[in-house]
Amino acid sequence: MWDVVFNRWLVFAFALHSRSEAELAQRPLHPCDPNDRGVIVDLFWVIMKPYYDDGNGIVIYHGDCREILPRLPKVDLVLTDPPYGIGKAEWDNEYPAWFTNLAFSISNAVGIMPGLWSLPSCIRSMNEKYKWVLCGYNKNGMTHGAIGFNNWIPCVVGGTIKNGGQDAMSFSIGRETKLNHPSPKPLPFMIWLVNRLSDKDMVVLDPFMGSGTTLRAAKDLHRKAIGIEIEEKYCEIAAKRMRQEVLSL
Numbered sequence: 001m002w003d004v005v006f007n008r009w010l011v012f013a014f015a016l017h018s019r020s021e022a023e024l025a026q027r028p029l030h031p032c033d034p035n036d037r038g039v040i041v042d043l044f045w046v047i048m049k050p051y052y053d054d055g056n057g058i059v060i061y062h063g064d065c066r067e068i069l070p071r072l073p074k075v076d077l078v079l080t081d082p083p084y085g086i087g088k089a090e091w092d093n094e095y096p097a098w099f100t101n102l103a104f105s106i107s108n109a110v111g112i113m114p115g116l117w118s119l120p121s122c123i124r125s126m127n128e129k130y131k132w133v134l135c136g137y138n139k140n141g142m143t144h145g146a147i148g149f150n151n152w153i154p155c156v157v158g159g160t161i162k163n164g165g166q167d168a169m170s171f172s173i174g175r176e177t178k179l180n181h182p183s184p185k186p187l188p189f190m191i192w193l194v195n196r197l198s199d200k201d202m203v204v205l206d207p208f209m210g211s212g213t214t215l216r217a218a219k220d221l222h223r224k225a226i227g228i229e230i231e232e233k234y235c236e237i238a239a240k241r242m243r244q245e246v247l248s249l
């Protein structure tokens, strides 16, 4: 049976590679393969069509990160804000402690914002890869969580990280456009994190993308970025944000 499968695969791969240069040029480039001529990458594109692709390294997938993430090539940084497990929305029943291993399977550098309630669980899940906590302090607003009101956003960092050391920054919430998502992260905080944890042209992955704040920060800082989101309505919000011009930071 396997020889039949292999033969079919070869025919399929050959057909893909027999396409003309014009056809290949039409196809969006994969952010992790600038030459984008490999058979594996071809198959990847046939099997998983992105929800949004700006043709410049910003890609969004609509679906469950448990299914999509294992099919992606390695990235330079996973930076994400998973459900906190505090019942803020129907998807927010449980903090996904399983996610840490999945994140390290695709990147050596990982930053996770677990909220204050799930902070111990997140740190424990990193085991010996845990490095330190970066923090955002909201000067003019508070959020309500499982342990009451607070204005701190922790980001647990693990693996091989570009810049060392724990640190904090403060931000104020301005009159940003309402995003129609229950828990968007503040853009200034995400810009600070992306800048600290990655370099220009690196690929940043956010598998719980929500309204796309990580991708927006990555785009403004000239990184490539991949977002995965299970709710189509949030994919649309994120895609709309990606269509806006790059800010000069």
Ligand SMILES: C[S@@+](CC[C@H](N)C(=O)[O-])C[C@H]1O[C@@H](n2cnc3c(N)ncnc32)[C@H](O)[C@@H]1O
Pocket (backbone or CB within 6 Å): 063, 064, 065, 066, 081, 082, 083, 084, 091, 181, 183, 184, 185, 186, 207, 208, 209, 210, 211, 212, 213, 214, 228, 229, 230, 231, 234
């Ligand atoms: C805390 S929110 C992220 C908010 C985001 N940082 C922002 O700025 O908008 C978590 C997101 O993860 C999504 N989500 C939950 N489970 C998921 C899964 N298994 N795969 C992909 N997305 C998921 C939810 O729909 C939600 O939008």
